[in-house]
Amino acid sequence: MKEEINKIKELLDKIEKSQDTEMEKSFKQSFELFELPEIVSSIIDYLQPLLLPYESAIYWYLFRHSIINNGDNHIRVSNRGLGKPRTVLTSSSGQSEGLSYGAVQKALSGLEEKGAIRKVGDTNREGTLFQIFLPDEIEICQQRMKEIQVEELPKIDPKKEADYYNIKENRYKIFERDGYKCHYCDKQLTRFSATLDHIQPVSECGDNSFDNLVTSCLHCNSKRGAKPVMEAIIDNKKSE
Ligand SMILES: [Zn+2]
Structure with a gap:
């Protein structure tokens, strides 16, 4: 009998493992290191203010x-x-060092309701598989971003409004115009990985106008330096 139970356990472990690796493959999304400061800033600016303390700690x-x-x-x-002591947070109730089962459950449900995480797949002995979303993908954060843009709008100096390089909201207009694709290598970028490049370099009196800026990946941007735009496109084609 004991042997049979062990066999069943082994089988279950096998099934769980194969499911996990399949999940990982189909959902894998890669982030580049230099995108992290922007992602962390957007969490602090747009998501954290909308969370309760335990929700925030568990999200991080x-x-x-x-x-x-x-x-x-x-x-x-x-x-x-x-909920284990010294894992996520020390409980504020003072009754124990860790968080109670109920407190964790409430925080996870809160995060799910706010669209910051989502349950994917069933719960097994190791827990529940969750997908984590970033502010860009969370509806309440998108709304907050829009509100903040509107709040800040009257403060913008009309002279500065033509600056599509230094004003964050304007920068997004360039990225949107270019479909978040690198002008030089056509790579699909995100709000976090896209950079702006001057067609006519600043060193040659190029300005920060809508027409003098293009979306560029970091790689092409740093490679191009102060080279004129046509040369950069030709160089890029050569290296392909
Ligand atoms: Zn590129």
């Missing part, structure tokens, strides 16, 4: 152990694991 913990750990926005966690 999940973020650190998924996206920062391996670029994958999936993580399997259990209520008990998250």
Whole structure:
């Protein structure tokens, strides 16, 4: 009897493992190191103000152990694991060092309701698989971004409004015009990885106008330096 139970356990482990690797493959999303400061800033600016303290602590913990750990926005966690003393947070109730099962459950449900995380797949003995979303993908954060843009609008100096390089909101207009694709190598970029490049370099009196800026990946931007735009496109074609 005992042997049979062990065999069943082994089989279950096998099934769980194969499911996990399949999940990982199909959902894997990679982030580049230089995108992280922007991502962290957007979490602090647009998501954290909308979260309760335990929700915030658990979100950061999940973020650190998924996206920062391996670029994958999936993580399997259990209520008990998250509640362990000195893991996520020290309880403010003072009754124990860790978080209660109920407190963790409430925070996870809160994060799900706010669209910051989503359950994917069933719960097994190691916990539940969650997908973590970034502010760009969370509806309440998108709304907050728009509100902040509107709040800041009257403060913009009309002379400065023509500056599409230094004003963040204007920068996005260039990225949107170019479909977040690198002008030189056509690579699909994100809000976090896109940079702006001057067609006529600043060193040759180029300005920050709408027509003098293009979306560029960091690689092409740093490679191009002060080279005129046609040369850069030809260089890029040659190196392909
Ligand atoms: Zn490029």
